Amino acid sequence: MIEPVLVVDLGTTTTSAILLTADDHRVLKDVTGLDWWPTAVCRAGGRWSVGDAAEARKLEYPFGYRARFKDHMGSGEPLLIDGEPHTPEALAAEVLRELRRAARESFAAGPRRLLITVPAAADEPWREATITAGHLAGFDEVELLTEPAAAAQSVFARVWPRDSHILVYDLGGGTFDVALVRFGDAGPEVVGWAGLPPGSGADQVDLVFAADLKIALDRWLAEHPELFVDEAFRADMLREHARKLKHDLTGSDVATTRVLAMPVHRVNRAMLAEAAEPLLAETVACCRDLLARHAMEPSKLKAVVLAGGGSKMPVVAPYLTEHLGVRPEPAPDGTSAVVEGAARWARGAAGRRISAAPPRGPVVPLRWSAPDGTTSAVLARWLVEPGDCFRAGDVLARIRLDTGALYDMTAPTAGRVTHRHLNERQELFDGDWALTSLRPARHADLGAPAELWRLEGLPATASALSPTGARVALAVRAAPSRTRLLIVDARDGAAIEETEVVGRVHALTWSPDGLNVAFSLSSNDQEVRLLALGGETRTQARTTGAVQDLAFTLDGSRLLAVCGKGTLYDIDLASGQTTETALMRHAASVAVHPSGAFCAVTGESRSTPGAGSLTMVSLSGVPVPDLSHVKSQVRGARFGRDGAGLAYASRGRVTFVDTATWNSRCWDSGLDDVVHAYQGELLAWTAAPDSVRIAGDDAPAGASGLTLPARKVVSLELAPDGRRLLIIHQASAALWRIAPEGLP
Known part of the structure; x- marks a missing residue:
């Protein structure tokens, strides 16, 4: 580590920080000399106070004081401070800015890099808000580490038996995280972690105690009508007294407090156990779920290590002993386990530059x-x-x-x-x-098919998956002379945008950058148009016949179109110039080789009416292979992603061609009119009137592959990685998962 790093555990109620330099490790202390800071801010007279300084001013400026804003990170909801709205990340930035100032006093230059911990349950908006807070506080570089991964580092310094598993139980004020650590031959490894939603921390006990205090206080105030206590002030006051009761029970069987002049309120550890039981039950369920995901029984654990301030409650260890069957022990770093673990993780950054073993x-x-x-x-x-x-x-x-x-x-x-x-x-x-x-799916990966979504009532005439597989473009017949162009989310089929055009659309395709959709339009004129996502359409070329298929070159500079009259149109998108080449009597499809050197056009032969034609056309002047021996009716052809294979459908069969040797192999279909798709490793085709079959182009002879139910199929398209299949029926569209998409 060359430059200083500020390591911060931004907690719901308290924050801890360590300044790391090349040869130093300094805990940043609050103004009172404690190793932690209250996660609180107060704004008065246009100036911010942080930590204990904010706590000291909250009685004088109650509307300028705010704590517990961590729970709102990423929500987008403004919080009122002295009547003015502030985002949660802006308040977090004030805490981080004060920590950076304190660090600058310890290290003249001040840290520019921040490592900050976040709960395991933090979603993307929360994480992004945390990064924003770091940048607002003046840090050039912000790095995130999950709290359970940081807490797990606290057990790394201790020598544990080989192949032992440790459960790190981190209960904070507003969060709960748990990590499973394994000590193997290569050293400690965080096998997995889990967490409860924000707000699931020891502060839940405060709410229970505060509710009991409120009942007693309301009863006392009813007997003293001359007293008025502001509702917001009352809630904050009760929360503080409740927290004190909880903390006092750590070292005593009984704790007392007195709110205003009301009678003394008394609690004991039995009441603490009752208040904490729902929370502790949820934490145990979370622990068991994590262990179950890794096929481990609690009895196989070497230890359960307690971290976080909430784990100091005297009822935690007995509860875990009873319900997990393992007696817990405190983490070596105690309540500072998360920040100390994060600092240890940051210190080992250089070691993580070494590549791991090759993937399996x-x-x-x-x-x-x-x-x-x-x-x-x-x-x-x-x-x-x-x-x-x-x-x-x-x-x-x-x-x-x-x-x-x-x-x-x-x-x-x-x-x-x-x-x-x-x-x-x-x-x-x-x-x-x-x-x-x-990696892309292969024949051996096929299995566990599932229909992800289906859109009914859509008579689609053309479809295409985007280059990333994240979106689907559909041309849907709206009326005899009108077509709706739909862009839907491939995750759930939800509509993203829609454009209506006058005419019929027979073909569409995505540009390689995924920003435009090219489509054919048959109305009074025959046109090729380009639709910019979120924008307007523009005409790229006019043709003499209805366009049957479209394909971009891989660099997106050219767009090829074939029309029913057998002409190939080569459109230069930069200059707008179009080159026309008459190839056959009728053209059905066009596919561009990934190199951009040539394309394959299928259709009906000009010299022999009724005979098929598969023609290779040079796009760069290089010689192309002669496939004139293909005489059957060819419906369509597609190159694989890397160009190593070509698949085409003809009457009653699908053929795969190895473009290195031009040798071929065939799969029979029960249909004359075969619909097919190919993406480089997998083939999909209509094998019967009511089914679609998928198999690898390298599948062993006799391999059955995968079969899906499908009727009246109009078109098929495999996702770029082959793990999804888009099926267009006469009146619906469906997306199927045909190979696992998660990590094994």
Whole structure:
């Protein structure tokens, strides 16, 4: 570690921070000298106070005081401070800014990098809000670490027996997280973690005690009508007394408090156990669920380690002993386990630059090294989302060097994004595992099919999946002379946008960047148009016949169209120039080889009426193979993603051609008019009037593959990674999952 890092555990009620430098480890103390700061702010006279300073001013400025804003991170809901709205991340930024100021007093330059912990249950808006808070506080680089992963680090310093499993139980004021740690030959490993929703912390006990106090206080105030206590002030006062009762019960069997001049209120540990029981039951259920996911019984645990301030309640350990069957022990770092563990994790950053063992099975970890001799860069922007498919060579993200130059991070192989392990503006070191993907599906992966969604009442005439597989474009007949162009979300079929055009649409396709949809339009004129997502349509070319199929070159610079009169149109999108080539009597489909060097056009032969034709057309002047021996009626042809294979449908069969040797193999169908799809490893085709079959192009002879129920199929399309299949029926559209999409 070259530069200082501020490590922060931003808790619901308290915050802890450590300043790490190359040779130092300093706990930042509050003004009172404690190792933790109240997570609270107070604004008075235009100035902010943080921590104990805010607590000291809340009685004088009650409307300028605010605590417990962590629970609202990412909600987008403003919180009123002294009558003015402030976002939760802006309030968190005031805490972080004060911590940075305190760190600057310990280290003259002040830290520019922040490592901050978040609950396991934090969703993307919460995480993004946390990053925003860090940037608002003046940090150039913000890194996130889940609280259970940080707390798990607290047990790493201790020597545990080989192959032992430790459960780290982290109960905070407003959150609960649990981590399962295994100690193997390669050292400690966080096997998994889980957490309860925000608000599921020891502060729930405060609410129970405060409710009991309120009953007693209301009864006393009813006997003293001359007294008036503001409702908001009363709630805050009761919460403080309730928290004191809970803390006092840590060291005593009985605790007392007195609110205003009312009689003394008394609680005991039995009442604490009763108040905490619902929360503790939820935490045990969360622990058991985590263990069950990893096929482990509680009896197999070597230890349960307690972390977090809430775990200090004297009723926690006995409850866990009874309901998990393992006697817990305190974490080595006690209530500071999360921040100390996060600091230990940050200290070991250099060790994480070493690549892990090669991946097994379909899981592919992607790592990049910073260019130009640098050792790190900042992730400027992700260009893919979890669930997106990508091809070899696609740009997945961009990084920014210290010089300000941007570099593309490209994919070495095709796949589907499952996890992104870095956030935008986060530092990327050599060898960091930045993204996890699944390789494209193969024959052996087929199984456990499930219909993800179905849209009924849609007489679609054309369809296409976007290059990432995240969206579906549909051309739906609205009236004899009108067509609706629908863009729907591939996750659930929800409509994203809709455009209506005059005429019939027979073909559509996505541009390689996924920003435009090209479609044919037959009305008074025959046209090829381009629809920009969220924008208008524009005409790219006019044709002499109805366009039957469209295809972009991989670089998106050219758009090819074939019409019913057998003409191939080559449209240069930059110049708008169109080249026409008459090829056959009738053209049905066009497919561009990924190299962009040639395309395949299918249809009816010009020289022999009724005979099929599969013609290769050079797009770059290079020689193309001669497939004139194909005489059967060819419905369509598609190249695989890498161009190594070509699949086409003809009467009663589907044929796969190896483009390296031009050898072929066939699969029979029970239909004359076969509909098919091909994406590089998998073929899908209508095998009978009521079914679709999917198999790998390398499937062993006799392999049955996967069969789905489907009637009156109009078209098929496989997702870029082959794990989904879009089926267009005469009056509906359905998306199926045909291979697992999660990590094994």
